[in-house]
Amino acid sequence: MQLTLHADYAFRVLIYLGSHPDRPVVSTEEISRSYGISRHHLVRVVQTLSDHGYVKLSPGRLGGVSLACVTHSIRLGDVLRHVEPNLRIVECFDIKTNTCPIISVCGLKSVLGEALDAFVKTLDQYTLDDLLHRRKRTALAKLFAANS
Amino acid sequence: MQLTLHADYAFRVLIYLGSHPDRPVVSTEEISRSYGISRHHLVRVVQTLSDHGYVKLSPGRLGGVSLACVTHSIRLGDVLRHVEPNLRIVECFDIKTNTCPIISVCGLKSVLGEALDAFVKTLDQYTLDDLLHRRKRTALAKLFAANS
Numbered sequence: 001m002q003l004t005l006h007a008d009y010a011f012r013v014l015i016y017l018g019s020h021p022d023r024p025v026v027s028t029e030e031i032s033r034s035y036g037i038s039r040h041h042l043v044r045v046v047q048t049l050s051d052h053g054y055v056k057l058s059p060g061r062l063g064g065v066s067l068a069c070v071t072h073s074i075r076l077g078d079v080l081r082h083v084e085p086n087l088r089i090v091e092c093f094d095i096k097t098n099t100c101p102i103i104s105v106c107g108l109k110s111v112l113g114e115a116l117d118a119f120v121k122t123l124d125q126y127t128l129d130d131l132l133h134r135r136k137r138t139a140l141a142k143l144f145a146a147n148s
Numbered sequence: 149m150q151l152t153l154h155a156d157y158a159f160r161v162l163i164y165l166g167s168h169p170d171r172p173v174v175s176t177e178e179i180s181r182s183y184g185i186s187r188h189h190l191v192r193v194v195q196t197l198s199d200h201g202y203v204k205l206s207p208g209r210l211g212g213v214s215l216a217c218v219t220h221s222i223r224l225g226d227v228l229r230h231v232e233p234n235l236r237i238v239e240c241f242d243i244k245t246n247t248c249p250i251i252s253v254c255g256l257k258s259v260l261g262e263a264l265d266a267f268v269k270t271l272d273q274y275t276l277d278d279l280l281h282r283r284k285r286t287a288l289a290k291l292f293a294a295n296s
Contacts, residue, residue, distance in 0.1 A: 105287040107279040115270035122263035131255040139253040
């Protein structure tokens with residue numbers, strides 16, 4: 001049980017942008033280089049974040065990406081709901097593709113659904129700001145500078 | 149974010165065995181046929197369940213698999229902890245293979261760890277017996293009989 005890279009990278013982008021509040025825009029190339037991850041994949045992640053209003057995209061040579069909202073308004077549970085393309089814990093969560101023959105009487109789906117709900121609601125208790133309180137923000141900015 | 153097939157199938161094996169309390173042993177072939185899933189994979193799942201004391205294996209032509217404990221003693225959270233080979237929600241959960249450079253100061257890991265804990269603790273509130281109360285057990289047995 002693991003988040004997709006799409007969701008993992010979405011959190012990383014938000015953390016990167018939140019660690020650089022003084023920068024008007026940051027390029028996806030800079031973010032991908034800092035984390036050592038695929039820029040190609042990151043571009044798609046940034047597009048998803050933009051589609052859901054978490055970031056703004058500025059075109060052009062000096063363009064890039066910036067946070068579209070204040071960090072304390074970005075709830076981590078909401079981010080997960082928007083950017084994780086697969087929250088089907090087991091195949092019967094998608095009745096269109098399900099092949100398990102006992103779906104109509106099985107009690108496991110509702111129990112796993114309750115567990116997934118507890119997972120996401122835990123994340124709802126935190127915002128991006130909680131990941132970036134003053135000391136963490138400074139330490140993150142230093143680490144990113146060392147990797148750039 | 150999805151359970152591995154190994155964990156998914158482990159729950160299915162327990163549900164199958166719990167739905168047939170009158171049968172001393174059941175063959176893996178019968179279980180795989182009922183669910184329409186790979187017997188090869190199921191044999192490995194059954195071995196994992198045996199390693200953790202959930203089922204007993206009986207060798208020989210008339211052998212098979214049976215529950216090793218009463219259904220109300222099998223907590224679903226424990227099953228998940230034992231049979232899910234990957235509870236690393238993001239790569240930094242495994243510091244041996246982690247490549248993310250901000251692991252030392254990132255706050256996301258602990259928040260995701262808390263969410264994972266909430267997920268598993270929700271499952272801890274249920275036992276195999278909860279998935280098999282009288283009406284469900286009967287309906288499941290009928291469905292399995294129709295698929296055999």
